[in-house]
Amino acid sequence: xQTVTQSQPEMSVxxxxxxxxxxxxxxxxxxxxxxxxKQPPSRQMILVxxxxxxxxxxxxxxxxxVNFQKAxxxxxxxxxxxxxxxxxxxFCAFMNPGGSEKLVFGKGTKLTVNP
Amino acid sequence: xxxxxxxxxxKITETGRQVTxxxxxxxxxSYMFWYRQDLGHGLRLIYYSAAADITDKGEVPDxxxxxxxxxxxxxxxxxxxxxxxxxxxxxxxxxxGRGSYxxxxxxxxxxxxxx
Numbered sequence: 404x405q406t407v408t409q410s411q412p413e414m415s416v417x418x419x420x421x422x423x424x425x426x427x428x429x430x431x432x433x434x435x436x437x438x439x440x441k442q443p444p445s446r447q448m449i450l451v452x453x454x455x456x457x458x459x460x461x462x463x464x465x466x467x468x469v470n471f472q473k474a475x476x477x478x479x480x481x482x483x484x485x486x487x488x489x490x491x492x493x494f495c496a497f498m499n500p501g502g503s504e505k506l507v508f509g510k511g512t513k514l515t516v517n518p
Numbered sequence: 519x520x521x522x523x524x525x526x527x528x529k530i531t532e533t534g535r536q537v538t539x540x541x542x543x544x545x546x547x548s549y550m551f552w553y554r555q556d557l558g559h560g561l562r563l564i565y566y567s568a569a570a571d572i573t574d575k576g577e578v579p580d581x582x583x584x585x586x587x588x589x590x591x592x593x594x595x596x597x598x599x600x601x602x603x604x605x606x607x608x609x610x611x612x613x614x615g616r617g618s619y620x621x622x623x624x625x626x627x628x629x630x631x632x633x
Contacts, residue, residue: 438621445626446606446626446627447624447626447627448608448610448624450621450622453621494560494561503566503568503574503576504549504566504568504612504614505551505563505566505576506551506553506561506563506610506622507563508553508560508561508562509560510558510559510560511560
């Protein structure tokens with residue numbers, strides 16, 4: 404069974420600075436997808452970024468980028484120029500396509516951006 | 519409204535009562551999912567459905583029942599609510615197909631309290 408581990412329960416960063424959230428996963432599959440979801444206080448789950456395992460290039464979405472290390476099974480999220488609106492819970496998630504299509508989530512990292 | 523909706527948004531019930539949480543999506547997505555979110559656990563899969571009339575258990579199915587007679591609806595029933603089922607429940611859906619984006623779209627969540 405796949406597992407996802409987020410080792411940082413809480414983190415904080417100053418506005419305009421850069422922060423990196425860690426995620427590791429365990430799988431025997433070679434083809435899979437990885438995701439970062441953001442959950443602000445409104446509770447809505449928002450997809451931030453995704454990575455396909457067969458793609459070598461790290462995904463980027465504006466201020467958000469990932470460092471995907473397939474051999475190490477690591478998938479960290481870097482947030483540049485942090486903004487107050489980035490304050491949220493961040494969840495790393497894994498999906499193995501072709502099966503149940505379910506997401507396996509880590510326990511989350513609570514990020515606080517301080518002014 | 520287009521998208522994925524859940525009702526009710528908040529529910530308080532008593533131990534032993536039957537409760538049904540509703541989920542409706544307008545995209546005709548094949549896959550639908552129910553997750554529960556608890557502090558310290560992230561999101562865990564309760565049940566999922568690959569198509570109408572096809573459902574399967576997830577990680578924490580005990581005490582829950584689902585049905586899917588129509589593609590757009592996926593109700594979750596707690597047959598006899600227990601305090602341990604106090605949680606936030608999220609419904610999600612995604613399209614099928616290898617060429618799809620593989621993004622799961624989440625509803626706004628239902629906060630259920632069992633007294």
